[in-house]
Amino acid sequence: MAAAIRKSGGIVAFHWQGKLQDPATQGFAEALAQRRFRTIENAASEEISVGGVTKADPTGDTFALEDLDGGAGTWLRVRLDKKTLPKKWLQIHRDAAEKSRGKKLSARERRELKDDLTEKLLPRVLPAVNLVDALLFFDRRLILLFATSRSVVEAFGKLFFETFSLPLERQNPRLAGLQLKLGAEAERSLDRLEPVRWPRGEDGDGRPRSVPKPVRATALDDEEDGDEAVGDDADRRRNKTADGDDTPPWQEQDA
């Protein structure tokens, strides 16, 4: 299972405030083990499981310090398993039921059919597996997560918080500016900055101006999905389908 860290893909940067255990210590590995991955292979209901594993052990049973060695960084790996009733199977059974009756099923009948199939099929369905890597640079208080989809980014942030009781702050232009330590006055100026309106064509006097900040959805809304670091291509293909929706995993689990 162990291989080299990936050499391509997308990354999201995070920073943390507060005291994090040194990754070179046993305490760090023990904290990871507390939030280890737990299998849902035999689960009889639709479930999602998110937990820590290592590059050498995808089960989450062991957290040897040498398995966290990522050169200049600490190599973290998160396993996200998702077990859902395959929609195509549900459709096949619904079509068969409607054909034998000669009419459409009612909403209640469709629900009953789904419940029945869930009970029968889910114990036989294997969860989709997604392995996502991250590099933690302790001295820089920096994490580079090798995934950009919203659901994975959120799941990683939640797991990190549960593991170390530290919230992660996702990189953005304002936070990146503060990380540069430009000084108190510059930081105040940064917070007051407003967008430049560039001259448009022949209009106006050709001079740029500041304008009030626009209120619009952040570009995070349309980030590319399907850029996850996964263990192998087969898993990658499966997870593209499994991660097709935007609902955060824990919300689905709680629903």
Added chain:
Amino acid sequence: MSTQRQGKGEAQDTHGFLGEEFLTWLWFRWETTGGEFRLPGGRVVGLALDDFLLFAAPSEDETEQTLRRGLPTRTAEARTALRSGRRLKKARLLLAEGSRQWSATLDGASLTLLGVKLPEDSEEVESDQDRTTERAANWLALHELVQALYGQFLRERLRPDYLERVAAEQAQWMAG
């Protein structure tokens, strides 16, 4: 939690517009000063815009514009977008430092790097562990290069006379 999805109100706090201005500034600097940036610590990084540009919509009612393949920065469409005062929302960048070269698409509003390609592994690297060590260093170096370039932009952007000097020069370039 801070990692969770940001709503419309919070979008302002991330200063997403600043990342888009940064991308446009990189293009301006690349075309007007040759794409060589001197960074703190004596580091010199070369930068060029590659084969993908996405221009932000100037307002909610207008459309985004994507240019792909070839040399989109040299197209009439790109010049028209600049003359219309559009900022870059995403762009594919080539970065080089010494013998190492990276390519990546930078999303301005979030400063997320997409579709990154690291430099080729060194020939002398044999084991997975050595490969990991080298790649980890290259991931970190890429992040720090982008941070350093952003720092250079921000120092100019935060100057009290920014609009009269740098922005005025950039506006001339955009109109050109």
